[in-house]
Amino acid sequence: MAYVLVTDGIKEDGLQPLLNESTIQCDIGSLNEFSDRLNQYEALLVRSATKVTAEVLNQMPNLKIVARAGVGVDNIDLDAATKRGVIVVNAPDGNTISTTEHTFAMIASLVRNIPQGTSSLKSGKWMRKDYVGTELYGKTLGIVGMGRIGTELSRRARAFGMNVAVFDPFLTNDRAQKLDVESVEFDHLLDVADIITVHTPLTDKTRGLLNEETIARTKKGVFLINCARGGIIDEKALIPYLDSGHIGGVALDVFESEPPEHNHPLLGYDQVIVTPHLGASTKEAQLNVAAQVADEVLYFLQDKPIRNAINLPGFSKEEYEKIKPYYELTRKMGSILSQCMKSAVNLVEVSYAGKLTELDTAILTRNLMASFLKSRLDTTVNEVNAPSIARERGITYGEKHSSETHGYSNLISVTVQGDKETFSLQGTYIKEYGDRITQLNGFDIDFHPQGHLLYIQHNDRPGVIGNVGKVLGEHEINIATMQVGRKTAGGEAIMMLSFDSELPKNIEETLESVQDIVKVEQIGGV
Numbered sequence: 116m117a118y119v120l121v122t123d124g125i126k127e128d129g130l131q132p133l134l135n136e137s138t139i140q141c142d143i144g145s146l147n148e149f150s151d152r153l154n155q156y157e158a159l160l161v162r163s164a165t166k167v168t169a170e171v172l173n174q175m176p177n178l179k180i181v182a183r184a185g186v187g188v189d190n191i192d193l194d195a196a197t198k199r200g201v202i203v204v205n206a207p208d209g210n211t212i213s214t215t216e217h218t219f220a221m222i223a224s225l226v227r228n229i230p231q232g233t234s235s236l237k238s239g240k241w242m243r244k245d246y247v248g249t250e251l252y253g254k255t256l257g258i259v260g261m262g263r264i265g266t267e268l269s270r271r272a273r274a275f276g277m278n279v280a281v282f283d284p285f286l287t288n289d290r291a292q293k294l295d296v297e298s299v300e301f302d303h304l305l306d307v308a309d310i311i312t313v314h315t316p317l318t319d320k321t322r323g324l325l326n327e328e329t330i331a332r333t334k335k336g337v338f339l340i341n342c343a344r345g346g347i348i349d350e351k352a353l354i355p356y357l358d359s360g361h362i363g364g365v366a367l368d369v370f371e372s373e374p375p376e377h378n379h380p381l382l383g384y385d386q387v388i389v390t391p392h393l394g395a396s397t398k399e400a401q402l403n404v405a406a407q408v409a410d411e412v413l414y415f416l417q418d419k420p421i422r423n424a425i426n427l428p429g430f431s432k433e434e435y436e437k438i439k440p441y442y443e444l445t446r447k448m449g450s451i452l453s454q455c456m457k458s459a460v461n462l463v464e465v466s467y468a469g470k471l472t473e474l475d476t477a478i479l480t481r482n483l484m485a486s487f488l489k490s491r492l493d494t495t496v497n498e499v500n501a502p503s504i505a506r507e508r509g510i511t512y513g514e515k516h517s518s519e520t521h522g523y524s525n526l527i528s529v530t531v532q533g534d535k536e537t538f539s540l541q542g543t544y545i546k547e548y549g550d551r552i553t554q555l556n557g558f559d560i561d562f563h564p565q566g567h568l569l570y571i572q573h574n575d576r577p578g579v580i581g582n583v584g585k586v587l588g589e590h591e592i593n594i595a596t597m598q599v600g601r602k603t604a605g606g607e608a609i610m611m612l613s614f615d616s617e618l619p620k621n622i623e624e625t626l627e628s629v630q631d632i633v634k635v636e637q638i639g640g641v
């Protein structure tokens with residue numbers, strides 16, 4: 116039974132696939148409510164309210180995946196999760212339309228004083244001349260961050276007859292042209308925009324993007340909108356500009372600290388309109404994001420591909436189908452290399468040839484590295500934390516695509532370098548025969564990497580193979596398969612033997628005492 120904790124009131128209708136699965140038990144509530152059972156959960160589903168800190172992760176030693184039913188993952192300590200090997204997924208596009216529509220509603224409300232007019236009328240006043248608004252038609256909307264929400268917003272703004280100036284370092288001219296928007300530098304956007312709305316994540320670069328200095332450049336009467344993340348617009352910096360009348364109005368759905376304090380100074384301004392982080396709060400968005408994360412968690416628990424991992428290279432279902440056969444092979448190659456090369460390693464080079472060059476092989480390299488490191492460490496190592504663990508251990512690794520197929524339709528070649536030795540391995544996947552190791556340390560060989568293996572380096576002399584058989588026979592060890600390889604007659608040679616069960620621990624020493632045997636390594640559990 117896999118245990119899953121669902122927090123933050125994620126919409127249960129969307130979670131049905133997960134809730135209906137008989138091998139999964141879903142608890143619904145908060146971290147506090149289930150504090151005595153946190154150690155059992157493999158998956159945790161959250162919105163933005165639950166803070167998945169390093170401390171929370173420590174209390175959940177079994178946790179393998181955190182799923183964010185929404186976009187922003189700033190409530191999750193990504194570094195700590197990645198170090199621990201916990202996958203973090205989100206639901207990137209399930210709430211795009213709702214948040215776009217909310218932003219547009221905020222813009223329209225702000226320029227036409229709708230919240231102020233409502234509350235004034237409800238308090239018994241009829242103040243028409245105090246609430247003269249501004250038309251959107253012909254005005255320039257400055258969008259900072261042209262991702263999913265920024266893009267949808269630009270379409271709506273164009274439909275309202277607005278000009279759109281965009282600042283996003285990743286926006287190409289071609290895309291800007293297609294979307295009928297003008298791609299500009301940030302400073303230029305500040306100069307020309309009548310309304311500025313931010314749609315970036317909160318990062319070191321975007322924190323305080325609109326601050327005292329940058330707001331000073333904006334047009335008098337500018338309207339500022341933040342429906343992305345609190346802090347992109349510096350809240351304190353707004354105050355002098357609201358007081359001086361430079362800013363025409365501000366609309367905020369998000370705050371530096373949520374909820375904002377009751378006496379937060381911005382809440383006292385009539386020109387500031389606010390909502391309590393409602394961008395994604397529609398029935399449709401909540402159903403979408405719940406269904407997306409439920410699928411991801413279910414797939415993960417069933418060993419199927421996940422699509423929206425934040426701390427893993429992403430790939431589509433189709434790409435996964437193509438990459439799947441090589442997944443096992445890279446895992447086995449990592450394990451064999453690690454067990455054959457016992458000394459300290461400082462470099463791992465992986466090369467992909469043939470059909471593999473058409474695929475995004477980054478996930479295979481991570482898988483190989485995870486398997487390589489796992490045999491050497493007793494902490495959890497997987498594709499998520501393999502890069503940081505390799506870095507910590509001073510192991511550099513890299514991958515390249517090559518045209519050297521050696522006659523195979525696909526070929527993976529790995530070289531592992533240490534201070535004292537180098538070890539290399541080549542493998543391929545053949546539909547009819549499965550995984551094959553085709554070369555080991557420069558020796559051509561052909562074996563299926565499976566079960567318990569014994570790798571023997573020896574001199575190519577008569578009787579060596581017979582002696583190995585004799586020693587193993589004396590220990591009542593039955594050989595399942597045996598492959599030999601050599602470069603030249605009478606020179607260095609290797610044997611790869613496979614067995615149905617584990618070998619006695621001391622068998623390497625016994626075999627190494629046989630004449631002409633140079634080195635013996637057991638390779639377990641491939």
Ligand SMILES: NC(=O)C1=CN([C@@H]2O[C@H](COP(=O)(O)OP(=O)(O)OC[C@H]3O[C@@H](n4cnc5c(N)ncnc54)[C@H](O)[C@@H]3O)[C@@H](O)[C@H]2O)C=CC1
Binds near residue numbers: 285
């Ligand atoms: N208020 C709410 O309830 C919701 C808020 N959000 C927030 O809205 C924001 C945008 O979401 P999406 O459009 O889905 O994200 P996205 O990832 O599709 O787009 C973000 C865009 O920001 C751009 N960007 C990054 N750094 C930048 C910088 N320094 N300057 C200019 N552009 C930069 C990126 O190139 C990207 O195009 C996120 O912060 C997300 O957390 C999302 C959904 C709901």
Ligand SMILES: O=C(O)C(=O)COP(=O)(O)O
Binds near residue numbers: 186
């Ligand atoms: O998806 C996002 O980034 C949001 O900000 C939505 O947050 P929520 O799920 O409504 O708490």
